[in-house]
Amino acid sequence: xxxxxxxxxxxxxxxxxxxxxxxxxxxxxxxxxxxxxxxxxxxxxxxxxxxxxxxxxxxxxxxxxxxxxxxxxxxxxxxxxxxxxxxxxxxxxxxxxxxxxxxxxxxxxxxxxxxxxxxxxxxxxxxxxxxxxxxxxxxxxxxxxxxxxxxxxxxxxxxxxxxxxxxxxxxxxx
Numbered sequence: 698x699x700x701x702x703x704x705x706x707x708x709x710x711x712x713x714x715x716x717x718x719x720x721x722x723x724x725x726x727x728x729x730x731x732x733x734x735x736x737x738x739x740x741x742x743x744x745x746x747x748x749x750x751x752x753x754x755x756x757x758x759x760x761x762x763x764x765x766x767x768x769x770x771x772x773x774x775x776x777x778x779x780x781x782x783x784x785x786x787x788x789x790x791x792x793x794x795x796x797x798x799x800x801x802x803x804x805x806x807x808x809x810x811x812x813x814x815x816x817x818x819x820x821x822x823x824x825x826x827x828x829x830x831x832x833x834x835x836x837x838x839x840x841x842x843x844x845x846x847x848x849x850x851x852x853x854x855x856x857x858x859x860x861x862x863x864x865x866x867x868x869x870x871x
Contacts, residue, residue, distance in 0.1 A: 725762045727752035729776055732769035738831065741770070798871035814841070 731751035735743045745766050749759040763769045788794040797803040818837045819827075826832065 724752070724754055724758060725772075728754060728759050728762055729769060729772045733773040733777070736770060736773060740828075740830070745769075802871070 728749065732748045735748050735751065739747070744756075745759050746756040748769060749756045759769070763772065785794060789796050815834070815837055818840075819833060822836075824833045824836075
């Protein structure tokens with residue numbers, strides 16, 4: 698299993714840092730990456746001491762770098778957003794992703810759609826172990842990847858008419 702931190706996951710597999718290609722090996726970055734992994738695997742109740750143990754630092758050093766238990770989570774969010782933005786820019790530049798008229802609106806829509814679909818999936822298919830987030834997400838993705846990729850690569854509508862009609866009636870199109 699791939700983790701958000703460098704090193705090995707609990708199954709013993711080699712993993713990569715949360716920012717692919719990142720060479721940031723500072724104590725702060727190692728703590729941030731460990732926090733991303735632990736928060737994903739154990740939830741927001743994970744202790745600072747457990748987070749600090751993964752990169753082999755003291756809880757005091759973790760607090761020195763982040764100041765409070767909430768700050769590593771903020772750093773994880775900032776790091777992941779930066780990685781997503783970088784990947785999006787690279788993929789737009791490579792012609793893999795079509796640029797949007799309104800990138801912020803598209804990102805908001807995609808995020809809300811994905812989270813809403815995941816919540817609905819969990820409601821319709823209650824997991825055997827609600828605490829096993831990794832298994833829940835893996836199951837959801839295994840059932841969703843094909844229709845998701847089909848929709849995004851082949852499209853859904855057969856023409857641009859709906860988009861053109863929408864843009865024509867918007868007071869200030871993007």
